[in-house]
Amino acid sequence: MKPRNRRLAFVVAGLLVLSMATWLVLNALQSNLVFFFTPSQVATHAAPRSGAFRLGGLVEEGSVQKAADGLALRFVVTDRAQRVSVHYRGLLPDLFREGKGVVVAGHLQEDGSFMANTVLAKHDENYMPPEAAAALEQARPMAAGDAP
Template sequence: MNPVRKQRLLVVLAVLIGLGIACGLMFYALRQNINLFYTPQQIAAGEAPLDAQMRVGGLVEPGTVIRNPETLDVTFGLTDGKGRFTVHYQGILPDLFREGQGIVANGTLVSRTRFEAEEVLAKHDETYMPPEVQEALEKAGHPGASKADPKGGEKEYTPSGY
């Protein structure tokens, strides 16, 4: 093998090894930051790993929101119609959080029936209307405006949970 060809081969091998190391380090760093999304049905089926950071989404079950009036603790049921589990969150919930409303929570699955949320995001659909606009429509007597229960049918905190 002549020296020029040997030098090219060494350069190509060095570049490939460098790219392999860079890709390996990148995937290792990304692996720690990946948040997978699971539905209540997938969690009930055992598809979600325990004690792993993840995102869950579904509808807040009507009649399950329990707030502790002395702290910011909130417990509620999350469902997709085929699976259900309890979400515990300590903090201020978003303004769009309501029973029957879709949410996405970021946190850790403690057991197949309990999720510890670090963040709760309320979703709205294409029929979302800002509260100020809804109030103006209600005052005008618009047939599309509906009055929502401001408390959302929430219950007081009881130590026993549900």
Template sequence: MKPRQRRIAIIGFGLLAFGLAAALVLNALRSNLVFFFSPSQVVANAAPRNGAFRIGGLVETGSVRRAGDGLTVRFVVTDLAQRVPVSYRGLLPDLFREGKGVVVAGRLQPDGSFEANQVLAKHDENYMPPEAAAALEQARQSHTAPTLEAPP
């Protein structure tokens, strides 16, 4: 094999190895990527029906219901415009409270409820994930937007 052919073969093998490594990394990232949606987006069918994603908003006051087993909890996540019922089996974070910010990860069920496998509560009064804060602000603006009446 001539030096030129050997160089071309080495470069080709390197490109093939790089392409394979890039494909494996992208596949791993795609399978572990979890998107964030607001309750309004979930109700509007903008969220995936068969994939995992996160919902963020506020725990609706008066919506927390605990089952007799001590581990199953049902509550409603709202962005003040729409509501999504959530069920979770496990221990809740210490900061989980009604009226406070929460992000839940899981899957949407055929009945429109959300089955969470992880619940994250905000850690202090001043912090909320940027996506959740933006979704709440957008919902507040659309929900409390002034209406103009036509003059008589």
């Protein structure tokens, strides 16, 4: 084989390996993406009906219901305009409270409720994820009946 053909074969093989590695990385990233949605977006069917995503908002006052075993519970996440019922089984973060910000990760069930596998509570009085803060601000005028 001539040196020129050998070089060309190495370049083609290198490009194949590089493209395969790029495809594997992009495929892994895509399968690990979890998007954030608000209860209003869930109500308008902007959130995926199947597949995992994050739901964020405030825990509605008086909505937390714990089962006798202390691990299963139900609560409602709201953005002051819409509400989504959440089911969770596990230990809650210490900062989980009614009226406070929360982000739950999981998926929608057939009945429209949300089955959470992770609950993240707001850790500071002054902090809220930017997406959740923007969603709550946008929902506030809608809850009052004003135009956004």
